Amino acid sequence: xxxxxxxxxxxxxxxxxxxxxxxxxxxxxxxxxxxxxxxxxxxxxxxxxxxxxxxxxxxxxxxxxxxxxxxxxxxxxxxxxxxxxxxxxxxxxxxxxxxxxxxxxxxxxxxxxxxxxxxxxxxxxxxxxxxxxxxxxxxxxxxxxxxxxxxxxxxxxxxxxxxxxxxxxxxxxxxxxxxxxxxxxxxxxxxxxxxxxxxxxxxxxxxxxxxxxxxxxxxxxxxxxxxxxxxxxxxxxxxxxxxxxxxxxxxxxxxxxxxxxxxxxxxxxxxxxxxxxxxxxxxxxxxxxxxxxxxxxxxxxxxxxxxxxxxxxxxxxxxxxxxxxxxxxxxxxxxxxxxxxxxxxxxxxxxxxxxxxxxxxxxxxxxxxxxxxxxxxxxxxxxxxxxxxxxxxxxxxxxxxxxxxxxxxxxxxxxxxxxxxxxxxxxxxxxxxxxxxxxxxxxxxxxxxxxxxxxxxxxxxxxxxxxxxxxxxxxxxx
Amino acid sequence: xxxxxxxxxxxxxxxxxxxxxxxxxxxxxxxxxxxxxxxxxxxxxxxxxxxxxxxxxxxxxxxxxxxxxxxxxxxxxxxxxxxxxxxxxxxxxxxxxxxx
Numbered sequence: 252x253x254x255x256x257x258x259x260x261x262x263x264x265x266x267x268x269x270x271x272x273x274x275x276x277x278x279x280x281x282x283x284x285x286x287x288x289x290x291x292x293x294x295x296x297x298x299x300x301x302x303x304x305x306x307x308x309x310x311x312x313x314x315x316x317x318x319x320x321x322x323x324x325x326x327x328x329x330x331x332x333x334x335x336x337x338x339x340x341x342x343x344x345x346x347x348x349x350x351x352x353x354x355x356x357x358x359x360x361x362x363x364x365x366x367x368x369x370x371x372x373x374x375x376x377x378x379x380x381x382x383x384x385x386x387x388x389x390x391x392x393x394x395x396x397x398x399x400x401x402x403x404x405x406x407x408x409x410x411x412x413x414x415x416x417x418x419x420x421x422x423x424x425x426x427x428x429x430x431x432x433x434x435x436x437x438x439x440x441x442x443x444x445x446x447x448x449x450x451x452x453x454x455x456x457x458x459x460x461x462x463x464x465x466x467x468x469x470x471x472x473x474x475x476x477x478x479x480x481x482x483x484x485x486x487x488x489x490x491x492x493x494x495x496x497x498x499x500x501x502x503x504x505x506x507x508x509x510x511x512x513x514x515x516x517x518x519x520x521x522x523x524x525x526x527x528x529x530x531x532x533x534x535x536x537x538x539x540x541x542x543x544x545x546x547x548x549x550x551x552x553x554x555x556x557x558x559x560x561x562x563x564x565x566x567x568x569x570x571x572x573x574x575x576x577x578x579x580x581x582x583x584x585x586x587x588x589x590x591x592x593x594x595x596x597x598x599x600x601x602x603x604x605x606x607x608x609x610x611x612x613x614x615x616x617x618x619x620x621x622x623x624x625x626x627x628x629x630x631x632x633x634x635x636x637x638x639x640x641x642x643x644x645x646x647x648x649x650x651x652x653x654x655x656x657x658x659x660x661x662x663x664x665x666x667x668x669x670x671x672x673x674x675x676x677x678x679x680x681x682x683x684x685x686x687x688x689x690x691x692x693x694x695x696x697x698x699x700x701x702x703x704x705x706x707x708x709x710x711x712x713x714x715x716x717x718x719x720x721x722x723x724x725x726x727x728x729x
Numbered sequence: 730x731x732x733x734x735x736x737x738x739x740x741x742x743x744x745x746x747x748x749x750x751x752x753x754x755x756x757x758x759x760x761x762x763x764x765x766x767x768x769x770x771x772x773x774x775x776x777x778x779x780x781x782x783x784x785x786x787x788x789x790x791x792x793x794x795x796x797x798x799x800x801x802x803x804x805x806x807x808x809x810x811x812x813x814x815x816x817x818x819x820x821x822x823x824x825x826x827x828x829x
């Protein structure tokens with residue numbers, strides 16, 4: 252194997268070098284802002300290599316194609332925006348260390364490996380690289396007992412769900428004799444194993460494990476504690492990245508490994524998605540902490556995303572991928588506003604801290620208004636477009652009552668998103684809130700805001716792009 | 730020659746023991762140990778399948794699982810120590826700062 256045949260792996264290689272580079276720079280007396288700047292430059296360089304990367308590597312264990320590249324684009328943007336919003340937060344928390352950025356980079360590599368994996372072993376390695384890095388990130392504020400608590404809970408639930416995944420892998424390996432996604436699928440099909448209880452058990456175990464990873468009910472109980480306790484930029488980072496990676500794998504595994512068990516996994520997905528939307532939306536109604544509310548909202552969004560998997564055709568998958576792309580901007584935007592409220596003596600993560608923000612800081616309040624409208628799915632923001640495509644694909648596949656349930660739950664979600672808006676615009680300010688924004692934070696807010704409006708007004712460009720990249724791949728399988 | 734079924738049962742029993750321990754015990758270190766038992770239950774079945782199928786992939790995964798489980802344990806124990814410094818306890822149900 253010569254170096255040129257590694258071409259499809261270039262984005263991962265560049266990122267890995269970047270991670271090591273950051274660790275080396277941390278040893279010097281370089282200012283932490285410059286380390287963050289290096290991380291951002293390196294991310295953009297890796298993004299440049301992503302453009303041309305496609306191909307199969309390592310005997311078909313690793314595949315870079317339209318599907319994985321679209322997810323990798325989401326991971327890169329997630330990494331880039333998370334670094335932008337971290338810089339100020341880490342300074343306020345007095346935990347500015349270069350390792351933070353290195354861990355984010357390594358977690359992103361893990362997600363990319365997951366999205367490209369065509370083999371159970373590669374999938375497992377990618378998953379663990381992502382998980383182990385995020386466990387440490389969640390506990391990064393060593394002086395803060397809430398951060399440690401959230402990391403411990405994340406680690407316990409993560410390790411538990413990984414063990415379940417491994418058992419599923421072992422069972423499918425035992426009944427088919429191969430680790431390759433496509434080979435397993437072909438073997439199950441050709442030997443008529445679709446009614447086999449062991450194969451069914453392996454499907455259920457793998458789905459349970461990824462329901463843990465994407466925080467879908469009834470396996471979501473870790474998410475609120477972890478999201479609330481973790482440092483805010485890490486919450487933003489891990490409410491998008493690992494979730495997107497989990498959906499990338501779920502989409503691929505369900506379609507490639509278990510195509511002959513389609514009726515089984517469709518019914519499981521219907522139950523999980525309805526339960527997820529119900530728990531997420533109802534529990535979010537009673538929260539007083541905004542990070543915790545956004546944690547439940549991210550559970551609810553996992554439910555909408557699962558709806559995109561149910562029809563199992565490429566249009567619905569494209570809708571799911573688009574929703575993730577849009578969700579990235581709305582979520583990072585909301586967390587960027589939360590971070591801008593955080594100052595040395597003010598936590599700013601209770602919903603009542605937002606009272607009267609429209610009077611004291613009208614620009615920030617209007618930005619938060621846009622992000623909340625987008626999360627609730629109100630036009631003309633991008634959130635509406637994302638939900639619209641997922642629901643219209645559901646209708647096309649004749650899941651009428653599921654669509655009605657989804658729409659009902661989004662109506663419920665408007666209550667708690669608009670409550671934040673109500674606090675900002677209709678309550679008098681309770682105390683003087685000092686905004687501490689920095690240029691990187693403003694840039695992140697600007698990118699999120701522009702993308703939400705842009706996708707909301709011109710959706711066609713983005714939707715057709717997602718369809719095109721996806722069409723090149725699963726055409727024959729779906 | 731021990732039949733394959735025995736290994737599968739052993740692995741299932743180990744896995745369920747670990748799962749039972751994880752769900753019932755509230756001591757963090759015991760919970761981490763239980764997860765390790767689950768991992769090793771899986772390893773038993775992977776190695777047995779690998780031998781039975783005369784295919785190396787299963788054993789490769791066993792090695793990777795062992796290595797990664799060690800890394801996981803290192804992070805887990807470090808976090809437990811950190812938690813003990815904050816709370817003076819490692820019982821998970823006594824550590825609950827966030828509720829809602």
